Amino acid sequence: MISPNLQTRLSSIARSVSSGGSHLNISFEFFPPKSEEMELSLWNSIRRLEGLNPSFVSVTYGAGGSTRERTHRTVKRILDETSLKPAAHLTCVEASRAEVDEVIREYWAAGVRHIVALRGDPPTGLQDGQYTPRADGYQNATELTAAIKRIGDFEVSVGVYPEKHPQSPSLDFDLDVLRQKVDAGATRGISQFFFEPETYLRFRDAVADAGIEIELTPGIMPVTNFKGLKRMAAACEANVPGWLAELFDGLDDDAETRKLLASAVAVEQVLELEREGVENFHFYTLNRAELVYSICRVLGVKAVSA
Template sequence: MNSPLPTPHSALQFSVEFFPTATPEGLVKLRGVRDQLAALGPEFFSVTYGAGGSTRDRTLQIVREIRAAGLDAAPHLSCIGATEASIREHLAEFREVGAKRIVALRGDLPSGMADPGEFRYASELVAFIRRESGDEFRIEVAAYPEVHPQARSAASDLQAFLTKVRAGANSAITQYFYNADAYFRFVDEVRAAGVDIPIVPGIMPIASFSKLARFSESCGAEIPQWMRRRFEAYGDDAESIRAFGLDVVSQLCERLLAGGAPSLHFYTLNQANLTTALIERLQSK
């Protein structure tokens, strides 16, 4: 029997993100993580999609299980390497499992693949989904308060975002960041351009500074110097890193919510404990 959608403990609005696991053991663990986070009342769970559709079946399986548990699920869908026919197949699959929300992305070209397919930009994917499905799906797109690492300039990156919105996006989820001013400035620029969709900050809990530093280098997320120095001073003291990370990220979330952020989106890395600790702190305020 499907379990009912949990009721949030407070007015805090948030969503959480998973990635498809590679093993049956990982899927069993992810179910436990899902249940733990579901008890906190997320608005929805998003599930990522590998480069060129490499995790297609696993993404759909996780989305199907989330929906079967009575929860809202938002599959990611990237368009690099895709065709119109393949995107239609995905939309049909999403209908079949009852998904009503899609995170529409350009995505990365898989290693060794030279042909980007029939779509070059996420805005083209958004426009195609709207042509095929009307308002059937709520479409989330990505936003980059600190500028996409491949953008020619901040101005061109802003225009790319506005093009996605005008193609039919309902709301946006940002890349993670630790500089709240970057988020607020980005929102101000978007509003000045006449766009008023919700822009939800992406939040990355910090479990390991070394892993965070490597990942941030590749995706263009800035770690402020004062944070970096503090983390480096803790060395291999995992408990101090965890405690400091919780303080930094919870304070960031509080500032974002106080400044008008409509919700928060947690990049869980398929782990429940840090995200749970952060949400419980925020719900207790």
């Protein structure tokens, strides 16, 4: 049963933002489908969210380049069949420099002008928690960023971790790496998901204090499957606060309330960040449109008329 208090809270939030409209810049992340059923779900989601006029949509690239062809095909179809601006994820693992350069040139030829450059998580190559790059490949996202900019005048986004990269020795080390990425040509940092706004704001302030000039965009992960969230959070060492666990406790068989909770948490998160001057938000959709669409509506982001 849905709590009336939750319904009241969402209605109150919606009224507070509806009068002035929305000044938020939004973007969405999708992943390439593995089956015909997933393909249908993805494209239903893309069509549903297209009208919200996002700044861009990103398409992920699987571990070890395992989705290379599917990523390229999805990005190409977005270019050909929608008004959206796709940003193609690209990693440097399990591929030579020549192979990666070929992918970059293919994207440029297809009309892609935005790449999300990531080191990536290979299916092999991690020993004792340490990443082992391929000898003839790009060693990291900094080298990959430089290669992308050398081949074409792409916009390049990179990943950032407000709670520190799980394989990094310190946040200061992460900041040094981010500075190198900016020097190589990166212009935007898209964050790993988090749930405490203060976590992102501390990171934003640390970047500014370090004198690093780059646009930062927080990554927002609306969650309805709490067990799945804990698995994802464990992989990237993102903190899952106790209050969030308590919210979802006992709701395994109550999908409707979980969706409403997810909306409330994400909306509150965005509004608190907006009060601190944040205007750009990247939503991890998990290829499902309805939850993200409803969150954007509550935030005052409405579909653009054709």
